[in-house]
Amino acid sequence: MKKTISIITVVKNAENLIEDTINSVLNQSAILDNELALEYFIHDGNSEDKTLNIIKKFSKNTNIIISSHSDNGLYDSLSSLIKKTTGDYMAYINAGDLFNLNAFRIINEIFSDDKIKWVTGGRFFYNEKNEITDFSFCYKYRQRLIKKGVYGRYLPFIQQESTFWKRELIKNIDYKYLSKLKYSGDMYLWNCFSKNAKLFTINTHLGGFKYHENQLSYKETGNTVPYINESKKFSQKINLIDIIFILLDSIPWLLLKNSQNFIRNLNPISFSYKDQRGWKLEDKNHIKYASAWACEISDNQGEGFLGKKFIIYLIRKSINIKLKTFFKSIKIDNVDTFKKTIIIDNKYQKNIFQSYVYPFLGLFYLWKEFLLGRKTIYLNYLPLWNFILLLLLPPKTLIGPITGSKYTGSIKNLNSLLRKYLFPFLYYISLVILKFRYDKIFFSTEVFKKDAKHYLKNKKKYFNFYTYDALDSVTNKNFTKKNIDFLIYYRIHPNKNNKFIKDILKEIKKDFIVKIIGDNPFIDKIEYLGILNKNQLNNYLQQTKFTILSGENTSSLFFLDCINNNVSIFYNKESIPSYDLFKIKPSSLFPIDYNNTNQSLKEIYQIASIEKHNIKKYNLKKINF
Numbered sequence: 001m002k003k004t005i006s007i008i009t010v011v012k013n014a015e016n017l018i019e020d021t022i023n024s025v026l027n028q029s030a031i032l033d034n035e036l037a038l039e040y041f042i043h044d045g046n047s048e049d050k051t052l053n054i055i056k057k058f059s060k061n062t063n064i065i066i067s068s069h070s071d072n073g074l075y076d077s078l079s080s081l082i083k084k085t086t087g088d089y090m091a092y093i094n095a096g097d098l099f100n101l102n103a104f105r106i107i108n109e110i111f112s113d114d115k116i117k118w119v120t121g122g123r124f125f126y127n128e129k130n131e132i133t134d135f136s137f138c139y140k141y142r143q144r145l146i147k148k149g150v151y152g153r154y155l156p157f158i159q160q161e162s163t164f165w166k167r168e169l170i171k172n173i174d175y176k177y178l179s180k181l182k183y184s185g186d187m188y189l190w191n192c193f194s195k196n197a198k199l200f201t202i203n204t205h206l207g208g209f210k211y212h213e214n215q216l217s218y219k220e221t222g223n224t225v226p227y228i229n230e231s232k233k234f235s236q237k238i239n240l241i242d243i244i245f246i247l248l249d250s251i252p253w254l255l256l257k258n259s260q261n262f263i264r265n266l267n268p269i270s271f272s273y274k275d276q277r278g279w280k281l282e283d284k285n286h287i288k289y290a291s292a293w294a295c296e297i298s299d300n301q302g303e304g305f306l307g308k309k310f311i312i313y314l315i316r317k318s319i320n321i322k323l324k325t326f327f328k329s330i331k332i333d334n335v336d337t338f339k340k341t342i343i344i345d346n347k348y349q350k351n352i353f354q355s356y357v358y359p360f361l362g363l364f365y366l367w368k369e370f371l372l373g374r375k376t377i378y379l380n381y382l383p384l385w386n387f388i389l390l391l392l393l394p395p396k397t398l399i400g401p402i403t404g405s406k407y408t409g410s411i412k413n414l415n416s417l418l419r420k421y422l423f424p425f426l427y428y429i430s431l432v433i434l435k436f437r438y439d440k441i442f443f444s445t446e447v448f449k450k451d452a453k454h455y456l457k458n459k460k461k462y463f464n465f466y467t468y469d470a471l472d473s474v475t476n477k478n479f480t481k482k483n484i485d486f487l488i489y490y491r492i493h494p495n496k497n498n499k500f501i502k503d504i505l506k507e508i509k510k511d512f513i514v515k516i517i518g519d520n521p522f523i524d525k526i527e528y529l530g531i532l533n534k535n536q537l538n539n540y541l542q543q544t545k546f547t548i549l550s551g552e553n554t555s556s557l558f559f560l561d562c563i564n565n566n567v568s569i570f571y572n573k574e575s576i577p578s579y580d581l582f583k584i585k586p587s588s589l590f591p592i593d594y595n596n597t598n599q600s601l602k603e604i605y606q607i608a609s610i611e612k613h614n615i616k617k618y619n620l621k622k623i624n625f
Contacts, residue, residue: 003111004037005104005164006087009095010077011055012045017096017210019054020130024098024207026061030105037063038104039087043077044068051095075185079178088167096210097161098126103206107164110202117197118165120158121206132208136260138201139252142245146194149187149235153228154246155253158199160186161207169193177234184231191234226520250357258326258361289322289331290314290398291369292377293362297325302557303403305534306444307380309468310400312339314377321377324365326358355381363392370394384448385426390433401444401465402434405552431455445555466557485512485608487544487567489558492519503597504548504604512608515540541565546608551575551594570604 007025011018022042030036040063044052047068058064065084071077078092089111093099103121110119120141125134141151141158151158172192178185193199238246292311298304311321312335320333332338359381366376376397382389384404393399404427407419427448434441435456443452446463453461486508490501498521505523508514515527517537529540544567549559551572562569566588573591590607592600 002035002037003089003108004039004087005089005091005107006039006041006085007090008041008043008078008081008085008092010043010045010071010074010081010092011047011051011095013047013049013051014095015047015050015054018051019057021093021095021097022055022058022064024101025093026058026063027101028099028104029102030108031063033105036104036108039085040064041081041084042066043071043081045077046070072179073182075181076179078185079173079175082170082173083175085167089164090167090170091164091207093161093207097207098130098210099161099207100205106202106204106206110200111164111166116200117169118163118193119200119202120164121162121202121204123156123159123162124205124208126208126210128210130210132205135205135208136257137203139256140249141199141201142249143194143198145242145245145249146190146199147236148238148242149191149228149231150238150242150246151190152187152231155249156257158186158190159207159209161209163190163199164206165193169197172196181230183227187227187231188234226522229522254357289320289333290375290377291366292321292323292379293365294323294325294379295359295362295381297323297379301531303380305557306401306403306466308338309465310379310442312469313465314398319375323379326361359386359389360392363389366394366397370397384430385423387426387430387433390430390437393437395437397438398440399438399442401442402448403444405445405447407552427451428455435459447555464555466555467560482543482545483513484515484540484544486514486546486548487540488514488516488548489550490516490518490521491550500551500594500597500600501548504601507601508604508608511605537561538565541567546570546604548604568607570600570607 009018009021009025022040025038025040028036028038031038040061042055042058042064044055044067052068055066055068059066074094082090089107100121106121107119110116120138122135122137124132127133136156138156145151145155146158169192172195173189174192178188181188190199294304294307296304297307311323311332314321315332315335315338321331323330323332362378366378370376376394377400378389378393378397379400380403382400382402384402390399404423407416407423411417411420431448431451432455438459440460440462441452441456442462442465443449444464444466449463452463488501488505490498492498502521502523505514505516505521505526509523509526515529516523517529517532517540520528532540538561541561542565544562544565546568547558547562548570549556549572552575554571554575559569568588568590570590570592572594574594590603592603594600
């Protein structure tokens with residue numbers, strides 16, 4: 001008897017994406033050959049563009065079941081549609097993502113084996129032209145680690161677009177619970193399936209994830225904190241055995257991810273994808289280029305943007321750069337072209353290995369380049385506590401801006417204890433290493449200015465690099481109406497006084513229009529905008545009256561963006577902004593006490609409740625760094 005496969009797509013406002021996805025389902029050779037019957041549910045969540053009209057073009061196809069009404073999000077509709085399916089095999093795919101032409105035929109063959117209940121293929125990624133720009137095959141997804149929510153947190157995600165399962169696995173789904181999830185519904189499904197079956201892997205192309213601006217994950221680029229926090233509610237706790245498995249598995253996962261890059265480096269006539277510019281022949285001639293390593297170079301993350309600033313600085317110093325990251329190689333010799341290049345290195349927040357292991361992999365790359373006689377540069381992920389990295393870099397390596405902050409809060413847990421007492425000791429070790437190993441030393445801010453002047457005498461020291469190439473005169477800017485009362489940059493980090501900010505937000509949301517960027521604080525009636533790129537951030541800031549900075553350090557890129565867009569700023573009076581750098585009067589900078597929430601609220605209301613807020617234009621000038 002012929003088997004049936006049920007596919008689900010939930011979509012909203014994706015008129016430029018939905019047709020390609022539908023065609024990737026309908027064009028399956030297994031269906032055309034009548035080897036497998038199709039049942040395809042497409043739900044539109046009341047799109048405001050032409051999405052529904054495009055879907056209706058396929059209404060004559062009897063395999064497609066179309067619905068359209070408002071819902072409470074992706075997983076609300078997915079939950080109800082899974083219950084309606086009748087297929088022997090199942091999968092769901094989002095608008096923009098694509099199935100490989102032979103995916104269903106392969107699945108039909110694989111699932112003929114009774115012991116296989118669900119399977120996932122290689123991890124493939126598309127750009128907006130439907131070109132595959134990156135891929136890697138899977139190592140192993142352990143049943144016990146799936147239950148612990150490890151994949152996506154410590155090890156690579158299970159790619160939803162490449163995953164198929166048999167009907168019998170849906171018996172463990174709590175549909176009411178699934179419908180209430182906002183971010184981690186796929187991880188919840190995997191958690192349910194893992195209770196009864198192992199996830200098999202197949203080293204082929206079944207489907208792929210497309211990067212585009214409409215997807216939920218795009219809004220959260222670089223940020224999986226909401227996803228992970230939500231998944232913790234249904235995931236089991238990690239124990240020592242799990243940690244051992246994570247460490248063991250990280251090695252083969254790392255090799256699979258980076259093996260293509262290693263091999264391509266040995267091939268002088270290979271092609272690689274160069275951002276939005278298409279496929280380019282790899283340039284193996286490094287003679288005129290300094291070799292630089294960056295752990296992060298995305299436009300929408302602080303470390304990445306700081307690294308990009310440093311590249312621009314070096315190019316203006318007539319240093320051409322061959323930039324290497326985990327995901328690409330970029331040849332840079334022109335400032336204007338590079339400044340216009342939007343670089344998204346990774347769509348997800350860095351996991352533990354990307355944050356703490358990957359920076360050390362850069363050592364191997366730079367040592368190889370150094371031994372080949374090339375100049376070496378290490379761009380970012382250079383916190384002052386990481387003395388080991390500073391110690392092991394090749395001789396004469398030029399290092400990017402040193403980052404870090406001093407913890408002044410109370411001791412609440414082990415993390416805060418280490419930051420208050422261990423980190424100062426690590427800072428001292430790093431300063432000693434900097435003294436003996438490096439000639440030019442750049443600091444992102446002036447947090448360590450006093451220490452550097454004491455320990456790094458007779459060394460060339462540069463502070464507040466975060467201000468470089470940051471400010472344009474706003475005198476002639478045409479500002480839109482400021483209809484956002486508060487735009488808050490919220491980040492979940494041990495250094496930040498998140499409780500103070502959350503307490504303030506819960507109150508001011510009652511009387512003001514408040515929007516959040518960065519991490520999601522999950523506060524009702526406050527619009528969360530996700531993580532924005534530079535242009536998106538400036539568009540919102542031009543509409544914003546006030547912001548409240550995080551308490552630990554006012555010297556930040558967000559601070560610059562705010563004053564460059566005439567946003568009035570509330571800041572911690574214990575951390576004075578460096579407004580003297582910009583030759584401005586602090587008439588729209590308001591100090592408050594972050595240790596006294598009630599008093600701060602009174603002052604915020606007193607200032608922000610003025611019926612007509614006078615926009616004071618900061619007459620800023622670019623700083624000669």
